[in-house]
Amino acid sequence: MSKLYSGAEVVFKCLEDQKVNTIFGYPGGAVLPIYDELKNHPSIKHILARHEQGAGHAAEGYARSSGKPGVMLVTSGPGATNAVTALTDAYMDSVPLVCIAGQVPTHLIGTDAFQECDTTGITRPCTKHNWLVKDVNDLSKTIHKAFEVATTGRPGPVLVDVPKDIQFQKTNYTKYKKKKKKSNNSFNQFNQKEINELINLMRRASKPIFYTGGGVINSGAKASQLLRELVRTTGFPITSTLQGLGAYPGDDNLFLGMLGMHGSYEANNAMYECDLMINIGARFDDRITGKIDEFSPKSTKVHIDVDPSSINKIIKVNLPIVGDVSEVISSIIKAIKKIKPNFVKSNKQKISKWWEKIEKWRSIKSFDFVNSTESIKPQYAVQRLYELTKNKDTYITTEVGQHQMWAAQHYKFDKPNRWMTSGGLGTMGYGLPAAVGVQVANPNKLVIDIAGEASVLMTMQEMSTAVQYSLPIKIFIINNQYMGMVRQWQELLHEKNYSESYTAALPDFVKLAEAYGCVGLRAETPDELDDKIIDMINTDRPVIFDCKVDKEENCFPMIPSGKPHNQMLLGPKDQKEKKITSKGKIII
Amino acid sequence: MTSIKTKSAYSIPSKQGKFDTHIFVIWVDNETGVLARVVGLFSGRGYNIESLTVAVVDPKSNISRITIVTTGSPRVIEQIKLQLKKLVPVHKVADFMRGDKKIIFKEMALLKIVGNNSKREKALKACKKYNAVILDKTKKSIVIQITALRREIDKMTKNLKKYGLKSVSRTGAVAMTRGSEVFY
Numbered sequence: 001m002s003k004l005y006s007g008a009e010v011v012f013k014c015l016e017d018q019k020v021n022t023i024f025g026y027p028g029g030a031v032l033p034i035y036d037e038l039k040n041h042p043s044i045k046h047i048l049a050r051h052e053q054g055a056g057h058a059a060e061g062y063a064r065s066s067g068k069p070g071v072m073l074v075t076s077g078p079g080a081t082n083a084v085t086a087l088t089d090a091y092m093d094s095v096p097l098v099c100i101a102g103q104v105p106t107h108l109i110g111t112d113a114f115q116e117c118d119t120t121g122i123t124r125p126c127t128k129h130n131w132l133v134k135d136v137n138d139l140s141k142t143i144h145k146a147f148e149v150a151t152t153g154r155p156g157p158v159l160v161d162v163p164k165d166i167q168f169q170k171t172n173y174t175k176y177k178k179k180k181k182k183s184n185n186s187f188n189q190f191n192q193k194e195i196n197e198l199i200n201l202m203r204r205a206s207k208p209i210f211y212t213g214g215g216v217i218n219s220g221a222k223a224s225q226l227l228r229e230l231v232r233t234t235g236f237p238i239t240s241t242l243q244g245l246g247a248y249p250g251d252d253n254l255f256l257g258m259l260g261m262h263g264s265y266e267a268n269n270a271m272y273e274c275d276l277m278i279n280i281g282a283r284f285d286d287r288i289t290g291k292i293d294e295f296s297p298k299s300t301k302v303h304i305d306v307d308p309s310s311i312n313k314i315i316k317v318n319l320p321i322v323g324d325v326s327e328v329i330s331s332i333i334k335a336i337k338k339i340k341p342n343f344v345k346s347n348k349q350k351i352s353k354w355w356e357k358i359e360k361w362r363s364i365k366s367f368d369f370v371n372s373t374e375s376i377k378p379q380y381a382v383q384r385l386y387e388l389t390k391n392k393d394t395y396i397t398t399e400v401g402q403h404q405m406w407a408a409q410h411y412k413f414d415k416p417n418r419w420m421t422s423g424g425l426g427t428m429g430y431g432l433p434a435a436v437g438v439q440v441a442n443p444n445k446l447v448i449d450i451a452g453e454a455s456v457l458m459t460m461q462e463m464s465t466a467v468q469y470s471l472p473i474k475i476f477i478i479n480n481q482y483m484g485m486v487r488q489w490q491e492l493l494h495e496k497n498y499s500e501s502y503t504a505a506l507p508d509f510v511k512l513a514e515a516y517g518c519v520g521l522r523a524e525t526p527d528e529l530d531d532k533i534i535d536m537i538n539t540d541r542p543v544i545f546d547c548k549v550d551k552e553e554n555c556f557p558m559i560p561s562g563k564p565h566n567q568m569l570l571g572p573k574d575q576k577e578k579k580i581t582s583k584g585k586i587i588i
Numbered sequence: 589m590t591s592i593k594t595k596s597a598y599s600i601p602s603k604q605g606k607f608d609t610h611i612f613v614i615w616v617d618n619e620t621g622v623l624a625r626v627v628g629l630f631s632g633r634g635y636n637i638e639s640l641t642v643a644v645v646d647p648k649s650n651i652s653r654i655t656i657v658t659t660g661s662p663r664v665i666e667q668i669k670l671q672l673k674k675l676v677p678v679h680k681v682a683d684f685m686r687g688d689k690k691i692i693f694k695e696m697a698l699l700k701i702v703g704n705n706s707k708r709e710k711a712l713k714a715c716k717k718y719n720a721v722i723l724d725k726t727k728k729s730i731v732i733q734i735t736a737l738r739r740e741i742d743k744m745t746k747n748l749k750k751y752g753l754k755s756v757s758r759t760g761a762v763a764m765t766r767g768s769e770v771f772y
Contacts, residue, residue: 124625125632129676132620149676309670312663 004170007136007162008037011100014143015044017176020071022047022062022440024055028075029115030102033167035073047440047469050461052079054433056086057459060095061437064420065395067220069096069150070437076102077115080161081122085427087157088126092424093243094218096155098146099127105165106134119161128156136169144176153187154307155218187306188323195331197319198278198302199339203347205276205300207354208236211259214243214423215281215305217416219325223247224416226329227280233336235344235351237358239267241282242408242423250412256358257367260288261559262405265366265568266358268557271296272565273357279303281325284314285424294564304328366557366570367409376526378403378478378549382410382450385476388533395438395447397421399431399455402484402555407450429458432475436462439471446474446537453479453546454503463516466542474536475544477509480551488554513544522546605661609638609686611693611763612668613771617677618644618652625675626654635660635668639695639738639760651679657686657738657761682771690766696759697741702729703752711751715744729754 005013011034015023024047027035038046049055052074059070070090074083080101090097104113120132129149131142139162146158202208210231216223224247231238231254238248239259248255257264259271271277277299282288289295292314301317303310304325311320321328336343369379382403396411397420398404404421413419420438422430431449439447449456456477466473486501513520519539523532529547536543557568616622623642630637638657645653658668665683672681684691701711708730712720718734718741725731734744738761745756765771 120621121624124621124628128674134620307674309667309674311670313667316663 002172005173006033006037007139007167007169007171008033009040010136010139010171010173011143011162011167012037012041012044013173014140014147014176015071016041018069018144018147020069021045023071023073024049024058024062024437025073026050026052026055026075026079028077028079028102030076030104030164031073031079031100031162031167032102033164034100034102034162046073047436047465049433049436050464051459052082053085053429054436054459054462054465056083056097056099057089057427057430057433058437058440058462058465059097060086060090060093060430061397061420061434062441063090063095063097063437064217064434065417065438066441067417068441069098069147069155072097072099074099074101075115076104076119077117079115080117080119080159083159084122084126085425087123087159089422089425089427089430090157091126091128093422094155094214095157096150097157098143098150099123099157099159100143101159101161102167103132103161103163106163107165109163119159123159126157127159130159130161132161133163133166136166136171139166139171140173140176154215154305154310188327189308190321190323190328190331192331192335194319194321195328195335196339198321198332199335201276201300201302201319202234202236202278202336202343203340206350207270207274207299208234208276208278208351209256209270209274210236210238210278210280211241211271211282212238212244212247212280213241213282215325216244216247217281219281219306221416223281223326223329226326226333230329230333233333233343235348236278237270237355239263239270241285241288242421244282245408246413246416246419249414251414256362258408259565260285261290261561262409262555262557263559264362264409265364265557265570266361268559268565268568269361270358274299277301279305279317280329281305283310286314289315290559291562291564296565364570366568369553369556369571371526372550373526375550376523376529376547378480378484378553379406379410380526381476381478381523381529381547381549382406384529385448385450385533386411388530389446389448389537392446392537394418395420395435395442395445397431397434397438397447397449399449399451400426400428401452401455401486402480402488402553403450403452403455403478405485405555406478411450428452428455430455432456432459432473433462433465435473435475436465436469436471439466439473440469447472448474448476451475451477452484453477453481453506453509454483457507460512463513463518463542463544467517471542472540473542474539475542476536477544477546478549479506479509479546480549480553481506482551484553485555487552491554492560509544509546513542516542516544518542518544520544520546522548524548605663607659607661608665609657609659610665610668611684611686611691611761612654612656612658612672613682613684613763614654614656614672614678615645615680616652616654616675617679618650619677622652622677623654625677626656626672629671629675630656630658630668633667633671635664641760641762655760655762680771684763690769692764692766693737693761694735694763695738695741695761696733696735697745698723698757699732699734699744699748699753700729700755701732701748701752702754707751711748711753714747714751718744
């Protein structure tokens with residue numbers, strides 16, 4: 001008779017078979033048997049967060065920077081409800097995340113027992129799938145299935161709820177054999193005819209554009225390589241969503257910068273005027289499209305996505321291609337090489353006028369700002385941070401708000417998986433714990449959270465985690481004392497009624513850093529900024545950097561809600577000319 | 589069954605197109621919470637449910653068949669189908685337009701008539717063309733089972749009031765293709 005294992009042992013057996021070496025979590029009554037078993041599995045390192053939300057974002061940061069699924073372990077009741085924000089965040093941004101939650105013993109389920117909640121009920125809408133394990137014999141099968149669901153197709157979070165009695169019960173364990181890529185093929189529903197049709201559209205187009213998104217990153221490093229080859233082979237301009245940054249080099253001349261609400265003037269105008277839009281792994285989010293009825297009115301639209309339900313959800317497209325991004329791009333490149341080996345040369349003439357137009361838009365330099373010698377402009381802070389770290393293969397996370405948009409505008413990425421930001425859900429407090437996870441996955445790399453002072457206070461407790469595991473993350477706070485994006489909208493749309501958007505009693509971040517046992521730095525003038533940033537980079541310990549910036553700087557350019565791409569607001573000069581109508585107030 | 593009128597979770601353009609009534613037939617694993625997943629998808633994304641029927645159809649492989657009647661623009665109907673297919677316990681989704689000649693739709697109703705003999709006779713006569721079956725009979729009352737289309741049952745419940753209709757119990761729609769073609 002084969003050896004019997006407890007449910008808790010089975011959990012670790014599964015994790016080992018899935019080649020998991022790091023989990024993020026927080027113990028509690030209903031997961032104690034699993035925590036008890038931890039000591040017997042030296043290949044799995046547990047990172048103790050200070051809050052389950054922190055554990056979840058750390059697992060997300062780990063997943064997004066490593067390409068592997070993130071794993072979190074939480075207890076029942078409040079442990080599970082605290083994980084909900086991270087699960088929802090992962091769901092919106094398609095991050096593979098496996099959450100194992102403890103639950104009260106099966107005989108107590110439904111009795112309002114201590115620390116009981118309907119975990120599978122609560123997390124049903126914010127996971128790809130979840131399971132309540134009621135029989136220990138189903139446990140290993142369920143956990144392996146959970147990994148499969150989280151990582152295949154469009155990735156996302158899953159949750160396995162394991163009652164405490166199941167963790168104690170004994171069962172057999174059979175070693176997991178990974179299925180042979182069967183599941184991957186079922187996601188590639190495209191055929192050669194569609195690829196050929198796309199090539200025909202590309203040959204005919206005189207104003208083409210690639211619009212790429214997080215799907216390229218999720219498809220793996222190979223997808224980014226293939227995307228670069230595709231863009232080079234065609235000479236078409238390319239723009240990226242917030243999540244897609246890094247898939248294509250940010251400083252390349254064919255790259256028009258990020259598009260959308262705070263995207264570049266050239267990217268948004270090119271999207272509006274193009275005659276062929278090739279969407280690769282993006283989802284026509286409302287921050288991207290602006291007014292739907294006037295979205296890119298003259299273009300033929302192609303949408304490449306692994307998730308069939310993304311297609312025609314918001315924008316009707318002419319040619320849907322359902323499949324994994326790298327598979328599709330590789331087919332496109334093959335077909336181009338076969339049909340039209342000298343595509344760039346033969347097409348150069350055809351799209352030269354288009355490039356002239358784009359260069360005109362580009363010459364407006366929409367990310368420019370009026371610099372100051374007295375106060376640090378937030379854009380300047382990000383620019384300097386970029387210049388001083390760009391040669392170090394730096395990993396950047398962010399919180400949510402103005403600083404996030406400035407980071408996206410002024411920090412240029414040239415590799416995928418270097419940029420971790422909460423786009424879909426817009427979770428303030430994401431960046432600090434995410435940086436913890438990124439640093440765990442990339443121990444010797446420079447990891448910086450470009451933060452806002454309001455966001456970072458939401459999950460500040462995770463500094464304690466960073467100190468405990470000697471994770472030298474750098475928290476670079478763009479401190480303007482306001483919830484900057486809220487303040488900006490109030491200024492532009494609510495008659496400068498700055499209702500509750502000013503934080504009157506901020507902590508002294510340098511002292512706070514010291515209290516946590518890490519290093520605090522502060523910069524207050526442009527002159528000292530560079531030296532202080534270099535100080536930060538050279539510190540081999542966690543740092544909180546308090547960068548005091550201009551309090552009332554706004555983030556431009558912007559497309560006011562309810563406006564199409566060609567009606568952007570540029571910097572302060574342009575503002576007086578175009579007033580935002582009351583209609584524009586509706587969406588946000 | 590439930591009619592939930594909410595705004596869609598996503599920004600749907602002002603040009604919504606004509607609303608059609610569709611019948612979705614969904615084959616799912618008969619497991620805990622599967623109905624909640626399907627119904628939660630509808631409520632969470634702001635889709636409408638006009639009626640819902642669910643029962644195990646294959647106890648051996650543990651498959652249930654859910655039939656949902658819904659309304660929406662063609663784009664919403666397409667979304668419902670694609671979103672349903674993404675659910676892990678869903679095996680197969682079929683979608684029929686109401687009025688499709690190739691499909692049989694039926695609903696069942698139990699009608700309790702309380703009244704004198706003449707009223708009961710008249711009620712029964714009115715029900716004749718809808719496969720009326722008498723399930724219970726007393727000196728004062730009668731319970732009639734009919735199977736018909738939704739609008740026919742709507743009409744009957746209105747018309748039978750005058751004959752002493754006191755209680756109505758209805759199912760949602762079930763659907764099946766005509767001819768030898770089989771979906772599952």
